[in-house]
Amino acid sequence: MKILFVSDVSIQDVIGGAERVLYEQTTRLAARGHDVHILTRRLPAHQSDDAVIQNVREWRYPVNQDNAVSFFTSTLWNGKRLFETIGKANNFDCINFHQPFSAFAVMRSASCKNIKKVYTCHSLAFEEYASRNAKPHSFAKMIAYSFHLGSRRWIERKVLSQSDHIVVLSRYTRDKLIDIYGVPDEKIAIIPGGSKESRLTDGD
Numbered sequence: 403m404k405i406l407f408v409s410d411v412s413i414q415d416v417i418g419g420a421e422r423v424l425y426e427q428t429t430r431l432a433a434r435g436h437d438v439h440i441l442t443r444r445l446p447a448h449q450s451d452d453a454v455i456q457n458v459r460e461w462r463y464p465v466n467q468d469n470a471v472s473f474f475t476s477t478l479w480n481g482k483r484l485f486e487t488i489g490k491a492n493n494f495d496c497i498n499f500h501q502p503f504s505a506f507a508v509m510r511s512a513s514c515k516n517i518k519k520v521y522t523c524h525s526l527a528f529e530e531y532a533s534r535n536a537k538p539h540s541f542a543k544m545i546a547y548s549f550h551l552g553s554r555r556w557i558e559r560k561v562l563s564q565s566d567h568i569v570v571l572s573r574y575t576r577d578k579l580i581d582i583y584g585v586p587d588e589k590i591a592i593i594p595g596g597s598k599e600s601r602l603t604d605g606d
Contacts, residue, residue, distance in 0.1 A: 404437040406494045408485075408508050410501035412442050412462070413455055420524050423571075424500055427522075432457040439492065441485055442504060443477070461488055470550065474503075481507025489513050496520065499565065502527050502558040509564055521565035523575055526582065528554040559583050569593050 411418075413425040424440070432438040433456075444451060444462035452461045463480040466472040485508045497514065499505035499521045508514050528551045538544050562568060562583055568590045570576045576592055579585040 403495045404492055405431060405439070406488075406492070406497045407438070407440045408497060408499045408504045409440060409442045410504050412445055412448065412460060413440065413458065414445075414453065414460070415447060420500065423522070423524065427498070428458045429456040437492075439488065439494075441481070441488065441508065443481075470546070474553070477503050478507045478510060482510045486511050486513060498522060499561060500524070502554065502561045505561045506557045509561060519565045520567045520569060521562060522569045523562075523579065524571065525575065526555075526578060527558045528552075567591060 407424060407428055409420075409424050411420045411424060413421060413428060416422050416425050428438050428440060438458045440458060440460040442460060442462055444464050448462055450462075451464075452459060454460075461484055463484040464476065465480065466476040481504050489511075494517055496518045497508065497520070499508075499519065501524075505521065509519075531550055531554055535547065535550070538547050562579065562585055568579065568585060570579065570590060570592055571594055573592060576587075576590050579590060580587060
């Protein structure tokens, strides 16, 4: 199979849980003979726009991090453009999304519509933002804070609704998707990290 993973993180440096899950899934599938690609942001640690890591080709699009607006618009534009560029040379059988921002950029492309889409949900994006950023006290900063929360929640809802299947690591995350986003239970599969169920066979 020719599989595209779409993520906001990179497998170049495995520094957290999101990177670890992406690294294990992509490199193990590549080791089984699948043609595996990753589309992600170009991070400060990256020295080039693409790289091959254990037979996985990672494609990177630039982002403008001057402010929240430039970051959001450059993600949407550059992520979509890179997807359409690599898509011309690769007839992907499946897309596996791992975070909402890059996923939303790819989903804006018409060429994405006929490809089977799976979303791997590690955690909810707006809750991640709230856990890493203290609630401000000033009115102006509170407006910006609310924008960040609201935009992440809206984008994540759109990506989840347009995905064919959703994979979560726990019942806890499944219940959150049902309660907060109204995702149908039958659309969600629980595959704990490192379990037998997560060891994909050649036919998957």
